[in-house]
Amino acid sequence: DAGVIQSPRHEVTEMGQEVTLRCKPISGHDYLFWYRQTMMRGLELLIYFNNNVPIDDSGMPEDRFSAKMPNASFSTLKIQPSEPRDSAVYFCASSLTALGEVGYTFGSGTRLTVV
Amino acid sequence: GESVGLHLPTLSVQEGDNSIINCAYSNSASDYFIWYKQESGKGPQFIIDIRSNMDKRQGQRVTVLLNKTVKHLSLQIAATQPGDSAVYFCAENKEGKLIFGQGTELSVKP
Numbered sequence: 001d002a003g004v005i006q007s008p009r010h011e012v013t014e015m016g017q018e019v020t021l022r023c024k025p026i027s028g029h030d031y032l033f034w035y036r037q038t039m040m041r042g043l044e045l046l047i048y049f050n051n052n053v054p055i056d057d058s059g060m061p062e063d064r065f066s067a068k069m070p071n072a073s074f075s076t077l078k079i080q081p082s083e084p085r086d087s088a089v090y091f092c093a094s095s096l097t098a099l100g101e102v103g104y105t106f107g108s109g110t111r112l113t114v115v
Numbered sequence: 116g117e118s119v120g121l122h123l124p125t126l127s128v129q130e131g132d133n134s135i136i137n138c139a140y141s142n143s144a145s146d147y148f149i150w151y152k153q154e155s156g157k158g159p160q161f162i163i164d165i166r167s168n169m170d171k172r173q174g175q176r177v178t179v180l181l182n183k184t185v186k187h188l189s190l191q192i193a194a195t196q197p198g199d200s201a202v203y204f205c206a207e208n209k210e211g212k213l214i215f216g217q218g219t220e221l222s223v224k225p
Contacts, residue, residue: 039123091158103149
Protein backbone atom coordinates (compact mmCIF):
# COMPACT_ATOMS: atom_id res chain seq x y z
CA ASP A 1 0.00 0.00 0.00
CA ALA A 2 1.30 3.48 -0.85
CA GLY A 3 0.12 4.88 2.47
CA VAL A 4 -1.88 8.06 2.90
CA ILE A 5 -1.35 10.32 -0.08
CA GLN A 6 -1.69 14.07 0.17
CA SER A 7 -1.47 16.70 -2.52
CA PRO A 8 -0.04 19.13 -3.14
CA ARG A 9 3.11 18.88 -0.97
CA HIS A 10 3.54 22.62 -1.00
CA GLU A 11 1.07 25.39 -1.74
CA VAL A 12 1.75 29.11 -1.84
CA THR A 13 -1.24 31.32 -2.36
CA GLU A 14 -2.26 34.91 -1.95
CA MET A 15 -4.55 36.07 0.80
CA GLY A 16 -8.18 35.83 -0.25
CA GLN A 17 -7.68 32.92 -2.64
CA GLU A 18 -9.39 29.57 -2.29
CA VAL A 19 -7.16 26.65 -1.34
CA THR A 20 -8.05 22.97 -1.69
CA LEU A 21 -6.00 20.25 -0.04
CA ARG A 22 -6.49 16.65 -1.06
CA CYS A 23 -6.11 13.30 0.65
CA LYS A 24 -6.34 9.67 -0.35
CA PRO A 25 -6.55 7.41 2.72
CA ILE A 26 -5.34 3.85 2.97
CA SER A 27 -7.81 1.47 1.40
CA GLY A 28 -9.98 -0.20 4.00
CA HIS A 29 -9.45 2.45 6.67
CA ASP A 30 -12.83 3.64 7.88
CA TYR A 31 -11.59 6.74 9.67
CA LEU A 32 -10.03 9.84 8.16
CA PHE A 33 -8.63 12.77 10.12
CA TRP A 34 -7.46 16.24 9.18
CA TYR A 35 -4.85 17.86 11.44
CA ARG A 36 -3.12 21.22 11.29
CA GLN A 37 0.39 21.69 12.66
CA THR A 38 1.95 25.00 13.69
CA MET A 39 4.73 25.85 16.10
CA MET A 40 2.32 27.86 18.23
CA ARG A 41 -0.44 25.26 18.55
CA GLY A 42 1.22 21.98 17.71
CA LEU A 43 -0.93 19.29 16.11
CA GLU A 44 -4.62 20.24 16.19
CA LEU A 45 -7.42 17.93 15.11
CA LEU A 46 -9.69 19.82 12.74
CA ILE A 47 -12.26 17.22 11.71
CA TYR A 48 -12.68 13.50 11.31
CA PHE A 49 -14.86 11.21 9.24
CA ASN A 50 -16.14 7.69 9.77
CA ASN A 51 -17.31 5.85 6.69
CA ASN A 52 -17.29 9.14 4.76
CA VAL A 53 -19.54 10.89 7.29
CA PRO A 54 -18.19 13.86 9.29
CA ILE A 55 -18.33 12.90 12.96
CA ASP A 56 -16.66 15.76 14.78
CA ASP A 57 -15.78 19.11 13.24
CA SER A 58 -15.38 21.00 16.50
CA GLY A 59 -11.76 21.71 15.65
CA MET A 60 -12.51 23.54 12.44
CA PRO A 61 -11.41 27.10 13.19
CA GLU A 62 -14.17 29.00 11.42
CA ASP A 63 -16.58 28.98 8.52
CA ARG A 64 -13.80 29.61 6.05
CA PHE A 65 -12.78 25.98 6.52
CA SER A 66 -14.77 23.11 5.08
CA ALA A 67 -14.05 19.43 4.53
CA LYS A 68 -15.72 16.77 2.43
CA MET A 69 -15.36 13.08 1.86
CA PRO A 70 -17.39 12.17 -1.24
CA ASN A 71 -16.19 8.56 -1.19
CA ALA A 72 -14.03 6.18 0.78
CA SER A 73 -10.90 7.00 -1.19
CA PHE A 74 -10.89 10.79 -1.29
CA SER A 75 -11.24 13.78 1.00
CA THR A 76 -10.71 17.50 0.60
CA LEU A 77 -10.07 20.34 3.00
CA LYS A 78 -10.96 23.73 1.58
CA ILE A 79 -10.13 27.19 2.87
CA GLN A 80 -12.03 30.08 1.33
CA PRO A 81 -10.93 32.82 1.60
CA SER A 82 -7.44 32.02 2.84
CA GLU A 83 -5.61 34.27 5.32
CA PRO A 84 -1.92 34.48 6.33
CA ARG A 85 -2.73 32.93 9.73
CA ASP A 86 -3.83 29.78 7.93
CA SER A 87 -0.19 29.12 7.04
CA ALA A 88 0.66 25.73 8.51
CA VAL A 89 1.31 22.12 7.60
CA TYR A 90 -1.93 20.23 7.10
CA PHE A 91 -1.88 16.49 7.67
CA CYS A 92 -4.37 13.87 6.70
CA ALA A 93 -4.38 10.57 8.57
CA SER A 94 -6.41 7.40 8.29
CA SER A 95 -7.09 4.53 10.65
CA LEU A 96 -9.05 1.33 11.05
CA THR A 97 -10.48 2.61 14.33
CA ALA A 98 -11.25 5.99 15.91
CA LEU A 99 -8.42 5.78 18.40
CA GLY A 100 -6.00 4.29 15.98
CA GLU A 101 -4.93 1.19 17.80
CA VAL A 102 -1.57 0.49 16.20
CA GLY A 103 -1.73 4.13 15.29
CA TYR A 104 -3.04 6.48 12.73
CA THR A 105 -1.15 6.51 9.45
CA PHE A 106 -0.28 10.04 8.49
CA GLY A 107 0.40 11.44 5.07
CA SER A 108 3.44 13.57 4.37
CA GLY A 109 1.45 16.76 4.77
CA THR A 110 0.75 19.86 2.71
CA ARG A 111 2.76 22.92 3.65
CA LEU A 112 0.50 25.90 3.05
CA THR A 113 1.86 29.42 2.89
CA VAL A 114 -0.59 32.29 2.52
CA VAL A 115 1.06 35.60 1.63
CA GLY B 116 3.11 37.87 8.80
CA GLU B 117 3.49 34.70 10.79
CA SER B 118 3.79 34.94 14.58
CA VAL B 119 7.04 33.94 16.20
CA GLY B 120 6.61 30.34 17.28
CA LEU B 121 7.45 28.70 20.55
CA HIS B 122 10.56 26.60 20.76
CA LEU B 123 9.98 22.95 21.49
CA PRO B 124 11.59 21.41 24.54
CA THR B 125 14.84 19.84 23.38
CA LEU B 126 16.72 16.81 24.61
CA SER B 127 20.27 16.36 23.44
CA VAL B 128 21.97 13.00 23.99
CA GLN B 129 25.16 11.29 22.94
CA GLU B 130 24.90 8.44 20.47
CA GLY B 131 24.69 5.18 22.36
CA ASP B 132 23.20 6.69 25.50
CA ASN B 133 19.65 6.06 26.64
CA SER B 134 17.03 8.79 26.10
CA ILE B 135 14.02 9.53 28.25
CA ILE B 136 11.28 11.77 26.89
CA ASN B 137 8.53 12.85 29.23
CA CYS B 138 4.94 13.86 28.74
CA ALA B 139 2.23 15.06 31.11
CA TYR B 140 -1.34 14.38 30.08
CA SER B 141 -4.41 16.24 31.18
CA ASN B 142 -7.35 13.86 31.29
CA SER B 143 -7.46 11.41 34.20
CA ALA B 144 -10.12 9.47 32.29
CA SER B 145 -7.80 8.84 29.32
CA ASP B 146 -7.35 5.13 28.82
CA TYR B 147 -5.12 4.93 25.80
CA PHE B 148 -1.84 6.62 24.92
CA ILE B 149 0.45 6.57 21.93
CA TRP B 150 3.94 7.85 21.21
CA TYR B 151 4.67 9.23 17.74
CA LYS B 152 7.92 10.17 16.05
CA GLN B 153 8.04 12.94 13.48
CA GLU B 154 11.09 13.40 11.30
CA SER B 155 11.69 16.63 9.45
CA GLY B 156 9.37 17.02 6.47
CA LYS B 157 7.32 13.95 7.30
CA GLY B 158 4.11 13.09 9.07
CA PRO B 159 4.06 11.59 12.58
CA GLN B 160 4.78 7.89 12.72
CA PHE B 161 3.47 5.43 15.32
CA ILE B 162 6.10 4.10 17.74
CA ILE B 163 4.35 2.38 20.63
CA ASP B 164 1.10 2.50 22.56
CA ILE B 165 -0.11 1.63 26.05
CA ARG B 166 -3.47 1.20 27.71
CA SER B 167 -4.27 2.52 31.16
CA ASN B 168 -4.46 -0.98 32.65
CA MET B 169 -0.70 -1.28 32.10
CA ASP B 170 2.27 0.48 33.70
CA LYS B 171 4.89 -0.50 31.18
CA ARG B 172 5.16 -1.75 27.64
CA GLN B 173 8.27 -2.63 25.70
CA GLY B 174 9.03 -2.60 22.02
CA GLN B 175 12.19 -2.82 20.05
CA ARG B 176 14.63 -0.44 21.82
CA VAL B 177 11.69 1.55 23.20
CA THR B 178 9.79 1.34 26.46
CA VAL B 179 6.77 3.36 27.49
CA LEU B 180 6.01 3.92 31.17
CA LEU B 181 2.67 5.15 32.46
CA ASN B 182 2.14 6.69 35.88
CA LYS B 183 -1.56 7.30 36.27
CA THR B 184 -1.20 8.76 39.75
CA VAL B 185 0.62 11.81 38.46
CA LYS B 186 -0.70 11.59 34.88
CA HIS B 187 2.76 11.13 33.43
CA LEU B 188 3.98 9.20 30.43
CA SER B 189 7.55 8.58 29.39
CA LEU B 190 9.30 7.10 26.39
CA GLN B 191 12.66 5.47 26.89
CA ILE B 192 14.90 4.82 23.90
CA ALA B 193 17.82 2.48 24.48
CA ALA B 194 21.15 2.96 22.75
CA THR B 195 20.02 6.10 20.96
CA GLN B 196 21.11 6.35 17.34
CA PRO B 197 21.42 9.32 14.97
CA GLY B 198 18.32 8.06 13.16
CA ASP B 199 16.33 8.63 16.35
CA SER B 200 16.73 12.40 15.94
CA ALA B 201 13.18 13.70 15.53
CA VAL B 202 10.32 15.33 17.38
CA TYR B 203 8.44 12.96 19.67
CA PHE B 204 4.79 13.44 20.56
CA CYS B 205 2.64 11.74 23.10
CA ALA B 206 -1.06 11.48 22.34
CA GLU B 207 -3.96 10.68 24.66
CA ASN B 208 -7.50 9.53 24.14
CA LYS B 209 -9.68 12.50 25.01
CA GLU B 210 -13.43 12.21 24.45
CA GLY B 211 -12.90 9.52 21.86
CA LYS B 212 -10.25 11.40 19.88
CA LEU B 213 -6.48 11.31 19.91
CA ILE B 214 -5.11 14.63 21.13
CA PHE B 215 -1.41 15.34 20.71
CA GLY B 216 0.94 16.95 23.19
CA GLN B 217 3.41 19.72 22.39
CA GLY B 218 6.31 17.49 21.40
CA THR B 219 9.95 17.16 22.39
CA GLU B 220 12.82 17.48 19.96
CA LEU B 221 15.46 14.78 20.37
CA SER B 222 18.91 15.60 19.04
CA VAL B 223 21.51 12.83 18.92
CA LYS B 224 25.16 13.86 18.90
CA PRO B 225 27.56 11.47 17.13
